[in-house]
Amino acid sequence: MIKEFRLPDLGEGLTESEILSWKVGVGDTVTLNQVIAEVETAKAVVELPSPFAGVIKELHEQPGSVVEVGKPIVSFEVADDDGGSPSEGNGRSAGLGEQPAETPKREPNLVGYGAVVEGSGRPTRRARNFAPVAGPAKTKQAESAVPVVEPVETTPVETRPAERPRSTPPVRKLAKDLGLDLAQIRGTGPGGLITREDVQGFSGHAEEAATPMAGRAAAAGAGAGERETRTPIRGVRKHTAAAMVQSAFTAPHATEFLTVDVTPSLELLAKLKESRVFAGIKLTPLTLAAKAVLIALRRQPALNSRWDEENQEIVTFHYVNLGIAAATPRGLTVPNIKDAGALQLPELAQALAELAETARAGKTTPADLSGGTISITNIGVFGIDAGTPILNPGEAAILGLGAVRTMPWEYRGEVALRQVLTLSLSFDHRLVDGEQGSRFLADVGAILAEPGMVLTMV
The missing domain is CATH 4.10.320.10 (E3-binding domain)
Structure with missing residues (x-):
């Protein structure tokens, strides 16, 4: 019998995907959960497993096609319910009768999941291994x-x-x-x-x-001779554009700036790196900034909330899923650390390192990208001092970290060369008043300027 496989819901709330390549051709014999195609969603490149064992009869879409969820992409000839075998299929299906062709109860609907094996009641995850590629040398x-x-x-x-x-x-x-x-x-x-x-x-x-x-x-x-290049708007770029437009024209953004002397924070980092507690753990200024945000949120919880338009409610979260904006070859993603507020500094540092490693390996999952409550974006790595970050949709605030620069600064009544950083805080003015935003930014700045100030806040 002929079975159609429709593009499944990949569990990201997305409505379409692009067919990057087919790993099979018409007449090929495939097994259950064999990779048959590579597709690109707005957030990830995904290998699509076969939901059937049988013979490929037709490929409905070509590489490069953008297909809506639910549209048929490939047809299979599979064994009949009475146990009969599919036809020879261009002479390449010999031996298929030796392997029972089970019709799955439902098609895969999550990234990285295969078809449901009969009687299991749930999809089975296909093993995947990743290894990072060493990037270019980084400055301090x-x-x-x-x-x-x-x-x-x-x-x-x-x-x-x-x-x-x-x-x-x-x-x-x-x-x-x-x-x-x-x-x-x-x-x-x-x-x-x-x-x-x-x-x-x-x-x-x-x-x-x-x-x-x-x-x-x-x-x-x-x-040669062309004066412009046209690139289709697809994948991450399309998703990011839609999200940023929605955020910019839905939430009334307000942005504040604060420049602080972070020399004490950098000195603290140097000491912590020598501690046995942090042996083997990567520590960066982002680590301390993330901890400062988590502490400041305890005093200004309005920045960890969401505007529920449908129910006309303000939802204040009693947990923090801390998003970290990450630039990747496919575009901007904002994975988040679940329950970051419950982590101690060594655990937070490890979680940040794992988040970076996951982004490098391309293993960031839809679950990692959803459910964030507040975000940090590090624009200092590009040599930028400050900006006006756009809110991640559904969040009340985002903190931008500028470049750390050696600058003349007033220190103990004199001018000295100090390590200076500018913080940029954008917030949703429906949820956060100017006073709340200002106090939050001041608290983050105070912690980074003098880490001992934490003792007065907890």
């Missing part, structure tokens, strides 16, 4: 930022019909743009991973490695 100021690196997926342990060359989605796209076959390229990355440099070197375009990322992207899409 950049240590607190979430690095911008490409997600790297290692080879899954499950058996596949054929092993494809291992690489990341941006590298596969580059190879496609250059007309290269990845199977002919030797990977020099971890575990034989094919890197961008491997592709460029193979194609004779190694000089492109010195071109900035934006320039490389423009060059890949523009022909």
